[in-house]
Amino acid sequence: DAGVTQSPTHLIKTRGQQVTLRCSPKSGHDTVSWYQQALGQGPQFIFQYYEEEERQRGNFPDRFSGHQFPNYSSELNVNALLLGDSALYLCASSPGHSYEQYFGPGTRLTVT
């Protein structure tokens, strides 16, 4: 089991563009959470998907949206990118009713 995988590893976008980040959970996990980690900060909770639905959401604008597929993989979409969206985006997976999360390596997004 490769654990949680994320793609791409890093990417550069321009202000106003849209981006999609992808995550495959650890085998046996059905819940995916997304976090934004700015430089020097801890991960900030964006949202969590369970059974293909957004179960919980943090304080992020509607520009941040997601999706979970039947195989439990997930996407994070960010529209109308701002410079402030530059960060490391982490995906974490867990069994459905557990806080014990396994993290992916992250996707480094740079917005210019």
Add this chain to the structure above:
Amino acid sequence: AQRVTQPEKLLSVFKGAPVELKCNYSYSGSPELFWYVQYSRQRLQLLLRHISRESIKGFTADLNKGETSFHLKKPFAQEEDSAMYYCALGAPNTGGFKTIFGAGTRLFVKA
């Protein structure tokens, strides 16, 4: 408001010295508390959780509800303990399994 505070950004100790990484939380209910660790060039990983009441790699953490703290301790620091440590709070009263992280403390263990 739900919040996790780690007052020290950097903690530097000598090998063999005791270490304590501080964590305070704010939550109106019964949270679950965790410590995550990130070693150099590795991904973030769970170190321990308060409900397990276990010692991992010599680290322990006790939940003090009166002081709303969950400090991480180790009696004798090792060089391989050098890493970034994050305290995290699981908020069960929010309809899901949301986790709130502190800003982290970088531990540097000197030889």
